[in-house]
Every structure is written in C-alpha cells, then in structure tokens.
Amino acid sequence: MTSRDAKEALGKFTRRQLMELDTCAHCALCTEYCPVYMETEEPGHAPGVRSSKAVKLYDKQHGLRARILGPRPVTDEEVEELSDSAFNCTFCGRCMEVCPFGIQTHELWSKVREVVHDLEGTPRNVGMLEEMLDESQNPYGLDPDSRLDWADFTDLEEIPEKDKAEVAYFVGCTTAFKGANHEVAFATASILNMLGEDWTLLGEDEWCCGSPLLLAGDEHSAKEYAKHNVEVLESRGVKRLITGCSGCYRVFKWEYPKLLGGDLKFEVLHTLEYLLEKLESGELKPEKTDERVIYHDPCELSRLGGLIDEPRKVLAYLANDWVEFAEHGIDVRCCGGGGLLQASNNEARLAIAKKRLDEAKSLGAEIITSACPSCKLTFVDSAREHEVDIEVLDLVELVAKQLGIL
Ligand code: SF4
Numbered sequence: 001m002t003s004r005d006a007k008e009a010l011g012k013f014t015r016r017q018l019m020e021l022d023t024c025a026h027c028a029l030c031t032e033y034c035p036v037y038m039e040t041e042e043p044g045h046a047p048g049v050r051s052s053k054a055v056k057l058y059d060k061q062h063g064l065r066a067r068i069l070g071p072r073p074v075t076d077e078e079v080e081e082l083s084d085s086a087f088n089c090t091f092c093g094r095c096m097e098v099c100p101f102g103i104q105t106h107e108l109w110s111k112v113r114e115v116v117h118d119l120e121g122t123p124r125n126v127g128m129l130e131e132m133l134d135e136s137q138n139p140y141g142l143d144p145d146s147r148l149d150w151a152d153f154t155d156l157e158e159i160p161e162k163d164k165a166e167v168a169y170f171v172g173c174t175t176a177f178k179g180a181n182h183e184v185a186f187a188t189a190s191i192l193n194m195l196g197e198d199w200t201l202l203g204e205d206e207w208c209c210g211s212p213l214l215l216a217g218d219e220h221s222a223k224e225y226a227k228h229n230v231e232v233l234e235s236r237g238v239k240r241l242i243t244g245c246s247g248c249y250r251v252f253k254w255e256y257p258k259l260l261g262g263d264l265k266f267e268v269l270h271t272l273e274y275l276l277e278k279l280e281s282g283e284l285k286p287e288k289t290d291e292r293v294i295y296h297d298p299c300e301l302s303r304l305g306g307l308i309d310e311p312r313k314v315l316a317y318l319a320n321d322w323v324e325f326a327e328h329g330i331d332v333r334c335c336g337g338g339g340l341l342q343a344s345n346n347e348a349r350l351a352i353a354k355k356r357l358d359e360a361k362s363l364g365a366e367i368i369t370s371a372c373p374s375c376k377l378t379f380v381d382s383a384r385e386h387e388v389d390i391e392v393l394d395l396v397e398l399v400a401k402q403l404g405i406l
Pocket residue numbers: 023024025026027028029030031047048051095098099100101103105
C-alpha cells in the first residue's frame with residue numbers, strides 16, 4: 001500500500017463522521033452495552049477505543065501535523081489493530097442507542113470497515129467470503145444452481161418461478177443455503193400457496209442482497225448486487241417483495257435507495273408484516289400453543305428496522321403464554337450473529353448467543369422464536385455447542401406449525 005492509497009482510504013470519512021470521531025469522549029458509556037466487548041473483554045473491542053484507533057490513523061495522514069510536515073506512514077500493525085476492532089462488532093447498533101452525544105455509530109463503523117477494506121486489512125475469512133460471493137453470488141460459495149434445493153429437501157410441491165408475478169419471495173442466502181433454515185423457506189412458500197397469492201421465487205436470478213459486502217466494507221460491489229436484484233424484480237413486474245431475513249429487509253428497504261439513488265418501484269415487506277396483515281384480515285387462523293414462547297428481536301429488524309410492535313402482535317395470535325427478555329425491543333441484546341462475527345470470531349458469537357439462551361431458559365421458555373435466519377442459525381449452533389435444550393423456531397415456522405402445515 002502506497003502512502004497515497006492510505007491517504008485516500010483514510011480520507012473517506014465524511015465531515016460529519018470526522019466530527020463524530022472528534023466528539024467521542026471515550027466515556028465508555030456504550031461499553032457495557034456492547035455484546036462483543038462484554039464477551040471478549042478485549043480493550044480494543046470497546047466502541048470508544050475503535051474511535052481512538054481510527055482518529056490516530058486519520059491524523060497520521062490528514063491531521064494538522066501531517067498538513068504542515070507531511071503524512072506519516074500507517075503501519076501494518078496499526079491497520080491490523082483497527083481491523084480487529086472493526087470486525088469484532090455485530091453491527092447491532094446498541095452503542096448508537098446509548099451514546100449521550102448521539103453519535104451515529106452504525107454508519108461510522110460501516111465507514112471504518114470501508115477504510116480497513118481499502119487499507120487491505122480485511123480479515124482473511126471475511127476476504128474469502130468476498131471471493132465466494134464473486135464466484136457464486138452467495139457468501140457460502142455454493143453453486144447458484146442449488147439456490148432452490150431447499151424446496152427438494154422439504155418436499156414443497158408447488159415451486160413457482162414465473163416471468164411475471166405480483167409478489168416475489170426473496171429467500172436470502174442464509175435461508176436458502178443453510179439446512180437449519182430450510183423449513184423457514186418451506187413455511188413461507190406453503191403459506192403463500194395456501195393463500196393463493198400470485199407469487200414467484202427468483203431462483204438463480206436471486207443474488208445475495210449485498211449485506212455481507214456492505215459489512216465487509218465493499219460498497220462498490222454491494223451496489224452491483226443491488227442493481228442486479230432490482231432489475232430482476234422490476235423485469236418481473238413485482239409489486240411486493242417479501243423477505244424473511246432481517247438483513248435482506250434492512251438492505252432492500254434502507255440501503256438500496258441510497259446505493260441506487262432513488263426509491264424502489266415495489267413495496268418491501270418483512271414476512272412478519274405480511275403475516276400480520278393476513279392474521280388481522282382473518283385469512284390465516286392459527287391455533288394457539290400452550291407452550292411458553294419467548295421472542296428475540298433481530299437488531300436489524302427492531303433497533304435498525306423499526307419493526308417492534310408487529311412481531312408481538314403476530315405472537316399474540318400464536319401463543320397463550322409468551323414472555324419477554326429483560327432487554328428487548330429497541331434495547332435488545334444482540335444474539336451474536338450479526339456483522340459477520342461468525343467469520344471473524346465464531347467463539348464469541350456462540351458465547352453471546354448462549355447468554356440469550358440461558359436467559360430464555362431461566363424465564364421458562366420452551367420455544368425461542370425470532371424473525372431472522374441469522375438469529376435462528378446462531379441460536380441453533382450455540383444450543384448445539386453449549387448443550388442448551390430449547391426449541392428454536394422462526395416466527396413464520398411457528399405460524400405454519402399452528403396452522404398445521406409444518
Ligand atoms: S458512548 Fe458515545 S461518546 Fe461515549 S465512548 Fe461510546 S461512542 Fe464515544
């Protein structure tokens with residue numbers, strides 16, 4: 001990396017972000033809310049320390065001294081330290097919620113990752129994920145042909161792949177390619193069939209939504225993915241896009257308009273919004289379970305996506321007995337599955353999830369439910385690793401189960 005490249009990379013912070021980096025008082029108020037720091041207790045993983053590291057590198061290239069005497073080189077060790085801090089973060093946004101100065105940490109950490117990407121400091125596993133996306137348009141490196149294999153595994157009888165349809169079900173990579181989530185796709189597809197919707201899957205034309213690319217700091221490629229997915233959906237005349245993935249939902253709803261510079265021509269719904277509509281209209285009539293259920297808010301759906309009341313309204317149709325975590329809704333504690341933590345620190349990911357599972361058990365929950373395939377996968381992996389006995393179901397699986405179709 002030349003000093004010119006380093007200068008350009010570190011020059012990517014916006015004015016607002018530079019002010020925020022300067023404003024961060026390192027008060028550490030956010031530290032005890034950070035699920036990763038609370039797990040690893042590594043000083044470098046504290047959000048305020050990340051700000052200091054970023055400022056230090058920025059100053060070396062753009063600070064007053066650099067402007068008078070010339071920039072100083074950024075060492076590999078410094079880039080590695082910033083990278084370790086930036087990638088030990090689930091992007092849960094909780095630090096943003098508690099920061100007394102209103103620092104928009106979610107956008108700030110995103111920019112830090114972009115800078116690390118440009119400084120060629122991306123962790124090896126995350127870099128491999130980018131390579132797999134390049135080859136197969138999904139972060140698991142699996143053959144794009146197998147994107148609909150979940151339908152075979154689940155014996156789904158009607159698999160619509162239409163040229164034109166009102167509704168498209170955007171399955172998302174973590175649902176399509178991870179066995180733990182195949183029944184999530186099956187439940188969604190079965191409910192759409194049961195309701196007689198004019199709907200379609202996108203099959204091989206569905207590419208990753210681009211969320212992992214944004215999390216890896218590669219906005220340029222994410223834009224290509226956004227462009228592709230939107231073109232495919234528009235060419236099929238889709239009016240409503242339904243997705244059960246909180247990451248896909250947030251990216252379609254909030255990031256695509258920014259990446260593409262305009263509003264989308266179709267409505268973006270999370271599956272649970274669609275389910276609530278059908279429950280309230282009486283088109284879906286599930287039986288209620290007597291098992292005790294607890295709902296975990298996916299960070300990207302609640303704190304970052306604004307869907308807090310909706311899942312609870314859905315749950316009221318499904319369970320006679322449901323309880324809340326102490327930290328829920330906008331204050332939810334992350335499951336550990338966000339921000340590509342699986343690639344950068346899987347041990348921390350599983351340990352963070354265990355705390356959540358233990359709390360669910362202590363509250364007497366028999367079923368833990370969420371509305372995101374990453375949360376489900378993380379809970380399933382952690383329950384297996386740490387031998388916690390609890391049923392993990394996505395909300396749409398619970399709906400299908402109570403309708404008697406799962
Ligand atoms: S709470 Fe805000 S000001 Fe305090 S350390 Fe965290 S980000 Fe910085």
